[in-house]
Amino acid sequence: MTFCKRLLLTCLWGLCLPALAQAFDLQQLSDQLSRPEVIHGRFIQEKHLRALPQPLTSKGQFVLAKQHGLLWLLQAPLRQDYRITPKGIARRDAEGWQMLPGKSAGAEQNRLFLAVLQGDSSGLQRDFELKLQGSAQDWHLQLIPRSLLLQQIFTRIDIDGGNLVQRIQLLEAQGDRTVLILQDGTSAQPLSDAEQHDFAE
Template sequence: MVASLVLLGFSSLANAFDLQQLSDQLAKPSVIHGNFIQEKHLRALPQPLTSKGTFVLARDHGLLWLLKTPLQQDYRISAKGIARRDGSAWQMLPGKSAGAEQNRIFLAVLQGDSSGLQRDFELSLSGEAQHWTLTLTPRSMLLKQVFNQINIDGGELVQRIELLETQGDSTVLRMQDTTSANPLSDAEQHDFAE
């Protein structure tokens, strides 16, 4: 049995899609634009809470998360933290919240930062470059209190993220109409620069 597994491992080694290849693939585009649909499934509610919007992921700057419905709210997530647009200015949000940790993880996922994720999660990758699934299982007690697991599916780019929480709630995030063909607009550059 072990010998056949070893042989199988060696025979597929040349074709295996690994974490480094996934990281390289996700880190390649300098700018990604797209739409998102987020469904928050709460045990107490029969229907999920759904929000929609657009996003801009810029490798050297971070993420603009522009919520359109059910309410309009813009967020900027970067290495400095999370900021929310308040009128024409960005206001930094407190950094020691569960939401801040979720957003840090989210940014690492979208940017293909597997080394950052490996600090906090056991990573299990299956599939190939154009159709893969990455499963994150929390390592730390803090994250184990929040998440059972995180499932990420994609192709060239991330397409779906599912957060399974310990209390039975879950969030499904679908990234749609993503493209890496367009550079940052002047307005997006301004939003990242503030």
């Protein structure tokens, strides 16, 4: 479940949302963030647990391809590669990519992730109340869960960014908090041969 939450957080920048009458509205944000075909970048994730004085930190790289899915390449504190496509979530081991079994909450979060990635606003509109503030270069989006399942996991999701998403914070129902910082995001680089191969397997 934790990994699925992280994936949902990492991929929210592809969302496609309904328009509202304001200076910078949700439709404009959707158009802006869903424009890139491929995004490469680095991430730092901090898991703030009530029982620990310091957050648990992990780092790595990601590749988001609108037509394929997401490669989530964890590099520290351990190395582990994940791939998320319409078929589900896979983890790489010595024998190649292995599909992970779906569970109820994880499957629901994966469904939401795919809706975000594919620009399908119907699931997001049903499951979240959306509040946007700011401008195209400096905006803040708040997602408040409507569905009972998501209310059991999140109290709120906060997303901040400019041309691309820069920071995502997940406030969890039990009081823990996850912060995901996305760095050096670029849409100028196409998929490499190795990345295309990873998505094709």
